[in-house]
Amino acid sequence: MPMITLDPTFEAFTAKERLANSRASAPAPKGLNGLRVGLLANGKHNSRELLDALFAELGQVDGITLSGEPIKVCKGSVSVPPEPEDFRRLVAETDFVLVAIGD
Amino acid sequence: MADKPDTQPEIAVDPYDCGPEACSITASQLTAARVESADPFEAMETYFERGWTDGLPIVPPTPARVADMLDAANIAPHEVLARVETRENVEVTAEKLAINAVMAGAKPEYMPVIVAAMRALADPMHNLHSHTATLMGAVQVAIINGPVRQRLNINSTDGAFGPGFRANATIGRALRLTIRNVLRSVPGEFDRAAFSHPGRFSWCFGEDEEESPWATVSEDQGFARGQDTVTMYATGWQSTIVGDTRDAKELVHNIGWGARQANLSGWRHMNDLDKSNFSSFRDGRKFLFVTGREHIRVLHGAGMDKRAVQEEIYRCFTAAHADLPEVAVAKPENILIACVRGTAMYQTFFFFPFHSSNPITRLIG
Numbered sequence: 001m002p003m004i005t006l007d008p009t010f011e012a013f014t015a016k017e018r019l020a021n022s023r024a025s026a027p028a029p030k031g032l033n034g035l036r037v038g039l040l041a042n043g044k045h046n047s048r049e050l051l052d053a054l055f056a057e058l059g060q061v062d063g064i065t066l067s068g069e070p071i072k073v074c075k076g077s078v079s080v081p082p083e084p085e086d087f088r089r090l091v092a093e094t095d096f097v098l099v100a101i102g103d
Numbered sequence: 104m105a106d107k108p109d110t111q112p113e114i115a116v117d118p119y120d121c122g123p124e125a126c127s128i129t130a131s132q133l134t135a136a137r138v139e140s141a142d143p144f145e146a147m148e149t150y151f152e153r154g155w156t157d158g159l160p161i162v163p164p165t166p167a168r169v170a171d172m173l174d175a176a177n178i179a180p181h182e183v184l185a186r187v188e189t190r191e192n193v194e195v196t197a198e199k200l201a202i203n204a205v206m207a208g209a210k211p212e213y214m215p216v217i218v219a220a221m222r223a224l225a226d227p228m229h230n231l232h233s234h235t236a237t238l239m240g241a242v243q244v245a246i247i248n249g250p251v252r253q254r255l256n257i258n259s260t261d262g263a264f265g266p267g268f269r270a271n272a273t274i275g276r277a278l279r280l281t282i283r284n285v286l287r288s289v290p291g292e293f294d295r296a297a298f299s300h301p302g303r304f305s306w307c308f309g310e311d312e313e314e315s316p317w318a319t320v321s322e323d324q325g326f327a328r329g330q331d332t333v334t335m336y337a338t339g340w341q342s343t344i345v346g347d348t349r350d351a352k353e354l355v356h357n358i359g360w361g362a363r364q365a366n367l368s369g370w371r372h373m374n375d376l377d378k379s380n381f382s383s384f385r386d387g388r389k390f391l392f393v394t395g396r397e398h399i400r401v402l403h404g405a406g407m408d409k410r411a412v413q414e415e416i417y418r419c420f421t422a423a424h425a426d427l428p429e430v431a432v433a434k435p436e437n438i439l440i441a442c443v444r445g446t447a448m449y450q451t452f453f454f455f456p457f458h459s460s461n462p463i464t465r466l467i468g
Contacts, residue, residue: 005146005163007136008155008202008284010193076383077459079233081189 029096032058037070038094042078046102054098070094130170132180133198150206155284157276157304161206172201175211176218184218185225189232190286190293195221199285200277207276207305208269213255215468216333217277220245223335223463224278228387234337234457235288240296241337241457243282244391245275245307246441248321249331251467252309259309260444264452275305300340308393308443315399315442317409323439324464331467336391336439337457347397347449351405354398355412359419362390362453366420366430387461389437390430391454392416395445413438 029035039055041047055070071094073086078101081087090097140146146163150156162168173180180198187193197218204217224231224243234241247257258268266272288294296303310319312328321332342365346357394402402412413435420430420438432438439462 002139003142003146003163003165005138005140005150005165006133006169006198006202007138008150008164008199008206008280010195010199010285010287011136013191013193013287077230077233079189079230079236079459080227080383 032064032066032096034065034067035095036067036093038090038097039070039072040082040090040097040099041072041074042099042101043075044078044102047100048072048074048102050100050102051098054100067095129173129180130166133166133169134180135169135198135202154289156206157280157283159304161280162208164202164205168205169198169201171211172204172209172214173197176201176214178214178218184221185231187225187232187286190236193286195225195281195285200281203280203284204273204277207273207280209273209277210255210269213270213274213277216245216247216251216255216257216274216331219465219467220274220278220333220335221281223333223465226463228384228461229335229337229463230384230457230460231282231286233459235282235286236293236295237457238295238297239339239457240299240303241339241460242300242302242306243278244302244336244338244454245278246320246334246336247274247307247309247332248312248319248326248334249329249467251331252312257307257309259311261446263308263443263445264306271307271309272305275307278307279303279305302338311396311442311444314396314444316403317399317440317442320439320441321464323409323436324462326464326466332464333467334462334464336389336454336462337460338391338454339457340455342453342455344451344453345449349401351402351407352415354401355407355415356419358392358398358451358453359416362392362416363420363424363427363430365453365455367427384459384461385431386433387437388431388433388456388458389439389462390416390420390432390456391439391441391462393441393443393452393454395443395448395450397445397447397449398451399442401449409440410435412440 039051041051058064058066071089073082073090075082138149140149143163147160150161178197182197183194184197184200185195200217200221204214223229252259255270257270282288312319320334322328324334326332344358344361346354348354416438417432417435420432
């Protein structure tokens with residue numbers, strides 16, 4: 001008679017159902033021209049600098065013309081979601097969002 | 104086994120299981136995937152191979168043992184004790200917690216403590232996702248108050264931070280195995296710790312309420328003396344202040360300034376950084392000191408109550424200093440002081456708080 005024991009894991013992570021649990025990713029934009037950009041920093045003290053630098057770099061890439069100034073959001077702390085109002089702004093007022101941590 | 108109902112073959116009692124309890128209603132409600140092994144040693148090896156242990160052997164979680172664990176806490180297997188939105192909505196059910204508690208070597212009577220601790224970990228202001236994923240390798244420390252310490256032999260005296268005490272060791276380990284197995288805080292996956300920490304095997308201790316003249320951590324959090332509680336505290340790292348002066352003022356300054364010096368490496372807590380960072384946890388962020396008997400005798404003997412010690416340490420943390428930045432502590436009450444009856448050594452431990460977490464206390468049972 002075999003010994004029966006139980007799986008200690010969250011099976012949605014470790015079994016094939018994981019895919020069903022994962023949040024769907026939006027398709028990548030086909031191009032960046034004319035798109036509105038959001039910059040979402042996680043609150044660490046270099047994250048905003050990193051995102052600002054990345055945005056500036058994007059502006060130097062040939063063939064890319066971004067639309068206006070970015071929407072900038074800095075979370076209240078690391079590892080927590082953005083405030084609902086910030087989330088709403090990013091969804092409503094941008095076409096894609098750059099996210100970064102910075103140490 | 105003659106009285107085993109024929110209608111529940113899926114929970115059949117095997118030679119290594121606990122006996123007729125396997126036929127309980129609780130056992131019949133267990134839904135976790137089953138693993139077949141020839142014997143306990145093969146089961147242990149299977150769990151090692153699948154990455155389901157912390158590197159140490161485990162007790163095979165048979166349905167009967169898991170059901171006993173759940174019954175001891177009078178909790179249904181499907182009850183959700185924690186959900187972490189920022190980690191793909193991972194859920195910790197009572198069943199999964201019980202499985203990991205069995206694996207840790209916990210006794211069923213420990214389960215109410217483990218359940219309460221899990222609920223504390225689940226509080227959004229504790230921010231479980233953050234300090235189980237962080238580069239810092241933060242540790243989750245369980246502090247137990249109330250008569251439950253005596254009932255379960257939770258050590259709050261000499262050696263309380265170390266090995267040799269089953270309740271301390273297995274309650275903390277049950278939480279850490281759950282963090283590993285259910286939350287997938289596995290190195291290289293959600294656990295990104297640069298060094299990690301031996302306290303991540305287990306860290307649970309009782310507070311000495313018998314000899315300490317001061318209010319307990321639990322009372323400071325608003326609970327009454329005599330209530331059984333668990334407080335979960337997330338710490339980045341620790342330091343210790345050893346000093347045998349009998350001068351209370353000198354001692355409290357040694358403790359306060361020693362901890363401030365230790366804070367210097369904790370750059371995220373400094374007020375000279377942009378205060379908008381980490382602000383959502385700042386008001387409730389507490390700096391934990393665990394004081395041994397000898398230091399308490401010096402301080403209390405000079406007439407200092409806990410409030411006076413908190414205020415003096417707060418002054419040490421916030422006084423102007425040419426080389427040491429001010430510590431980002433919001434108020435004197437955020438100096439959290441627990442007592443362990445460590446004898447003969449004039450010693451206090453300082454626990455550096457994980458920046459984005461507040462300690463949370465929950466009633467047991």
